[in-house]
Amino acid sequence: MxxxxxxxxxxxxxxxxxxxxxxxxxxxxxxxxxxxxxxxxxxxxxxxxxxxxxxxxxxxxxxxxxxxxxxxxxxxxxxxxxxxxxxxxxxxxxxxxxxxxxxxxxxxxxxxxxxxxxxxxxxxxxxxxxxxxxxxxxxxxxxxxxxxxxxxxxxxxxxxxxxxxxxxxxxxxxxxxxxxxxxxxxxxxxxxxAPEPDTPAAAPRNLSEAIRGPMREFFSRKGAYVLLALIVLYKLGDAFAGALSTTFLIRGAGYSATEVGAVNKVMGLAATIVGALVGGSLLARLGLYRSLMVFGLAQAVSNLSYWLIAVTPKNLVLMASAIGFENLCGGMGTAAFVALMMGLCNARFTATQYALLSALSAVGRTYLAGPLAPPLVQAFGWPGFFLVTVVIALPGLWLLYLRREAIRELDRPITS
Structure with a gap:
């Protein structure tokens, strides 16, 4: 059993x-x-x-x-x-x-x-x-x-x-x-x-190795640049959809600030947490690559929840259901994405490599989604914008497919 x-x-x-x-x-x-x-x-x-x-x-x-x-x-x-x-x-x-x-x-x-x-x-x-x-x-x-x-x-x-x-x-x-x-x-x-790791890795021999080693080790891997692009792009569609979500719900869909606060913030947070917990348990069964692909597809499709809100009359139940579904899928994707960044780290340089990868993961959210979302809304309108966010999610999934074998190899203890 x-x-x-x-x-x-x-x-x-x-x-x-x-x-x-x-x-x-x-x-x-x-x-x-x-x-x-x-x-x-x-x-x-x-x-x-x-x-x-x-x-x-x-x-x-x-x-x-x-x-x-x-x-x-x-x-x-x-x-x-x-x-x-x-x-x-x-x-x-x-x-x-x-x-x-x-x-x-x-x-x-x-x-x-x-x-x-x-x-x-x-x-x-x-x-x-x-x-x-x-x-x-x-x-x-x-x-x-x-x-x-x-x-x-x-x-x-x-x-x-x-x-x-x-x-x-x-x-x-x-x-x-x-x-x-x-x-x-x-x-x-x-x-x-809290327990110690079963096999603690040795520290870098000196500070020079600690500074240069993480980059040298990472870029010695086949397809390193594709993996870095994947870190930027995997949650980019999700980031674009969420960049103006509060503004959309109030200005575009006509909900009150109280309704948005109760549903988008409180229920959205709860759904994100549930999604992360569900994703974490499923990842143990599916493995990293399949989890990233399944949850990534779910993230992309869930952006249509906002499109549905944009094209239907104001309905609080619909809004709550759509927001809950989108945040649930986003939480599942987050659990798998963090697991990916863990798997990409070499145990000797975990602190530096994870810090660099997490900083890189914020590039799309900070420098792409925030500045580019408003002109996309102006160009396509709210319904068109949310359809575009689904398309924005696809390159990350394509890169994921290209590096599927390398990611499957990460279902093992981190290297030292």
Whole structure:
């Protein structure tokens, strides 16, 4: 009798990723939207609030110091967990310290602490992504990605939504940051109980190898440039469809902001999480290539949900069903896509290669979908635009087919 696919989530390697993913996601809003809300409430100048958005630059630039995480390790808990623990304890102290400096009277000190939090958080992400990649077996990568996404999204709700309620209605902004720092300290306990990889890889021999080695190793592979193009293109159709989804639902389809908030944001988030969990369990059965192809096709087809909303009269049930289906398919695709990036990493350079691949994966969303979606809407109208997004998804699937044999080979432990 076959083992139920969902049992992969009970693995000793997969289950701890829920809390580690939560720890990874907790600091993001505390230096982003939540910090901006605090500054707004304290009547900080609008231009100064605008500069606060630069605090998050560390997340974009983290690949620059990822080689240091590959080369060096603290003398405790192994090569990856040592970095995770060190950054978690640093984050606990820095987040709590932010509560000591109200933005109305100590904006510079608060901003510097926020920069430190973002840097430590980005470094934690580097180490966590590397740890997750190395500790999971090939069959567990999809489930590990899904559990990590679940923990990360819950943490963003806590630090981005619940934190505002706690600060505004209960204990105030300063105390809230202290509480969030204490929560981060408590999450460090999970790092002690997370297992080490069965066969830890050796670190690069020196810093020069840690910097040059990841690129040299990756480009020594046959079809390396095609794989990089696949990373950019695989979720591009999904990115185009989502780039203006809120604007479309309000301005194009005529739904109220309340309806969009309740359905597109809340239900959409829930559907994404369910999709990631379902995708993670199915990946263990289907294998990486078939999962990427099936989920990628589902992602492309699901963009027709927006087309259906655009060509039918306003109907809240239809809108909720369509948004739920699109986000469900997107979550499944995300689980397989993260598993792909894990599989492409060499164990000696996991931190650097994963940081570079994840940065590359954001290129389409940031530099293509955002700027190009508006002129496409103007040229084709909303219904035509969403049909075009289906076409945009096809080149990624074509590249996936071209590299099918190489991707099938990734259903094995990462190389060292």
């Amino acid at each position: 076959a083992t139920p696919a969902y049992l992969v989530y009970s693995s000793r390697r997969v289950a701890p990723l829920l809390l580690l993913g939560f720890a990874s996601g907790l600091p993001l809003a505390l230096t982003g939207g939540t910090l901006q809300a605090w500054a707004t409430v304290e009547l900080v100048d609008l231009q100064a609030i605008g500069f606060l958005t630069l605090v998050g630059s560390a997340y974009t630039l983290k690949f620059l110091w990822a080689p240091l995480v590959d080369r060096y390790a603290p003398p405790w808990l192994g090569r990856r967990r040592g970095w995770i623990l060190a950054t978690q304890l640093g984050l606990a102290a820095a987040i709590a310290a932010m509560g000591l400096f109200p933005p109305s009277s100590a904006l510079l000190a608060l901003s510097l602490l926020a920069v430190l939090v973002a840097f430590l958080s980005a470094t934690q992400d580097i180490a966590f992504d590397a740890y997750r990649t190395e500790v999971l077996t090939p069959a567990e990568r999809g489930a590990g990605a899904a559990v990590s996404v679940l923990g990360y999204r819950i943490a963003m709700l806590v630090s981005g939504g619940l934190a505002l309620i706690i600060a505004d209605a209960w204990i105030g902004w300063q105390a809230m940051y202290v509480v969030m720092g204490a929560a981060m300290a408590a999450l460090a306990i999970a790092t002690f109980f």
